[in-house]
Amino acid sequence: MQNSEPLPQDASDQFLIQRYKDGNTEAFDALYRRHLPKVYKRIRCVIPEGDVEDVTQEIFIAALKSLSTFRGDAQFGTWLRALTNHKVAEFYRRRGRKQEPLLAPLSGASAQATGGAPKIMEDRIILQRAFQNLPENYREVILLRFAEDMQFNEIAEHTRQNLEAVKSLFRRAVAALRNQLEQ
């Protein structure tokens, strides 16, 4: 019985996806456990604290729904990252339509509920707003280094650029972020 076979700890994403397609739902659980920390950290960098879990769940539900049609042209991590960025953009589009004030989560109750000091929470929201105003490649290179802990050479490999170009892009991105924060 292929579906009830135990999954090896070091199984590749591709293997787990295939097992999920074969009907083994535990394969998705393994993928979730493996990729949640990175997705969650990235989301926490760009989404207000009170919405982080909801958006994270939205991402994995979308992944679950389309996993059966995932062809494996890209790595699962890359595909999930693109899905994450799409959901973040969707979140801000919806939020923009509702005309909610961006600093809304700063209300005392909200800051206390998330366990963050109000000053840091306020700074984080200002930073998140600045992030959203950055060009996508600038935002991405900062998030890959800070949220996903990728080394510069790994980013170069991932983005298929040379190391020098990545470092240059990073410096321009930080400069753009600084300018956004000064506005």
Add this chain to the structure above:
Amino acid sequence: MIMQRQIETQKDDRLADFTDRLLGGETTPTASNSDEELLSLEKTLLRLNHVLPSAQLEEARVEQMLARLKARVKREEEERAARPSFWRRLFDFQSNPQAGLLIGVAAAILLLVVFPWVSLTDPGVTGTAGAGSAGTSAGVNLFVGVGVALFLLALYWISRRK
């Protein structure tokens, strides 16, 4: 030109090195005051590092989130399964009698469009030459009228049965 490029590359390297050290735990700027641009970028990175959340997700939290995800997926599947299909909802005249009436009227209009010579009003006698065909037309009128009435009755009967 080449000199300028070398300077820029050095700045890129220095900022990248500073970032590596910062993420390794070092939290003091390394650029001298003479290089204001680099110093301001390092300060931006320090702020970024201070503000961005660094805590890792605990295993218990991961399992909690996974359980919530599964519960939500299950709930959505149950809701989808419990929701009647579009056609079932359309023909559920018991809870949606307006739909039944609308379908009946639409059917009557359709019949009149498909059989344009049919009129529900009496055309009257228009001349002796057409007297024969007028008689045929009246027969078709009666036939279609009875058909529409039977159709509406059938719809009503179906809706009463449910």
